[in-house]
Amino acid sequence: MTDSFTPQLLDGLDNVTVDTHTTFADVTSLRLGGRPRAFVRCSTPEAVVEVVRRLDDTATSWLIVGGGSNLVVADGELDLVAVAVENKEVSLGDDGLVRAGAGAVWDDVVAAAVERGFGGIECLSGIPGSAGATPVQNVGAYGTEISDVLTRVRLYERATGETRWVPASELELAYRYSNLKFTGRAVVLEIELQLTTDGLSAPLRFGQLAGKTGERRDVRAVREEVLGLRRKKGMVLDPAEHDTWSAGSFFTNPIVSAEVADRVRDSVRADRGDDDADRMPAWEVAGGIKLSAAWLIERAGFPRGYPGKRSPVRLSTKHTLALTNRGSATSEELANLARTIRNGVVSVFGVELVPEPVWIGMEF
Template identity: 60%
Template sequence: MSTSSFSALTTLRVGGTPRDVVTCTSAGELADTVAGLDAAGSSLLIVGGGSNLLVADGPLELTAVVAANEGIALIDATTIRAGAGAVWDDVVSFAVEHGLAGIEALSGIPGSAGATPVQNVGAYGAEVADVLTRVRLWNRETGVDEWVPADSLDLAYRYSNLKFTSRAVVLEIELQLAARELSAPLRHLGGERLPLAQARENILATRRAKGMVLDAADHDTWSAGSFFTNPVVPPEAADRVADLVGEEGMPRYPQPDGRVKLSAAWLIERAGFPRGYPGEGAPARLSTKHTLALTNRGGARAADIVELAREVRGGVAKKFGVTLEPEPVWVGVEI
């Protein structure tokens, strides 16, 4: 047990001090720790890499339980099992080294393997739901340690029934991959397939250029990734936005249910918030490489990130009548 602040536990590097921090290096220890705290009625927060968390400043009445069970193994020729605390990018690298395709497009996403089902991580046309077969959960409601099928998690765009509910702890995950030399079609390359290792390098380079690979020396990466999800709106609302902007080529992605997904980054820019907003010297700014990332320039507190999030969200709502929803999990703060 030790104390440490959330500014050291999260990639936004903001947030106050939990009551204590417990680091769990096995699935059993993770389940037992959570069970013990639950039995004592003590509030807790599971933390992986802290890359999708915005936690309030000041002392916090909760225990941070850090998942650090890091094993990654081949279960059969094409199935990988990873501990919740494994670094996700190590899982991707392991898959590529073993000639297994399916997650190469998810290279460089920060954080832990155990958090990938929580918001069904995705990038470049792939998402973990494509390959996730089952998840070992510690069910906090029933006290049962069980493998459940991925389709019981309601995986959808940046969503699962684990997100915001804290109903269960992911102890391990299993992925079914394909023994293949070529990657899945890469959306940003017009559907081209590349040899796996090359696909991984291409994705990492593309992400780095946008500040989407963690780099302590680059404040554009002191973020929680995309801060808002892309809003899905009725077609009339999308038409209204297009009319208001009066520009050809507004990004719009028709959804199976008839609604339309818009680009949050495009809306933010058209609402008057360019990259780097509000400018040099501000403790919290939009990334200078990617409009959707809210970043800590070194001295920000959680309150600064929240204030910027509110301003951007309010500006988009005022201009377009579209409400942006934050993607990260926020704890002790209201956005």
């Protein structure tokens, strides 16, 4: 089967708009990326299914786009079709059951739940992107992951052509992982969450949040505190502020063996002294010890704002885990900075950082 795509392939479909002018730089939070063959906007789940089915039938390369906050896309003309999922309906039951279309803005879902006094996702406030992306990489922040509250997802299974609700237990959810990630086997159409209804947050697990570990606080207060912390780190997108033109946390926190963690700590102790080594963030998790990518980046010699004001791409001046476009960058310049940081951390600590964003049309 050969690719025979033309925009006319999608003529006559309800709730579908085909745009041949939009670029990825227009829609991604990094404001980077070239022009796809078409940008296809789908406002219902049924439209998404039919578009993907027709593209698969013609062997056309395609990419699902939600909020565009987790993509690093090559510059230039791209040999793929972007499928924008824009079904944005959100329903909230009195029992705390929340159902959201995959195209819903994730922070709008959080805000609506918090306004109703529903608890469980308040620590995920301010995360950019769409609701449909949250289960794909098991989005998490401040001690909470979507797997804590996700009950099921509605998927379009490409191999069978079926649309079905799948229990969260079938997704193999782990740290920044699901069996949907990188596989392309299915498209998320809707998600369903079970939240609490007593007006209190999930038990607090993160030291930067006020209150004792395990304490439950008013969901509205926790949301505002989380938003404040994210703003201080430049992690709430502001179109007028280049320090927020990023893909959020660019690298995942590495999980290493206890021996590697001890080696890193010893290296810091020798180079920076006991106080810094004793403060090294390290958490016991399934599979080993989780280290802080941001902490490693700084200790490897990459401070906030690196490599300096003249660079079109640099680390955020607020947080070393965000790589930012200062307004005139190219995707390759961003990729080069990411590689420099990865290689530097490997050289100093022997730990390889893995990027969170999905790379399209280019290699890391």
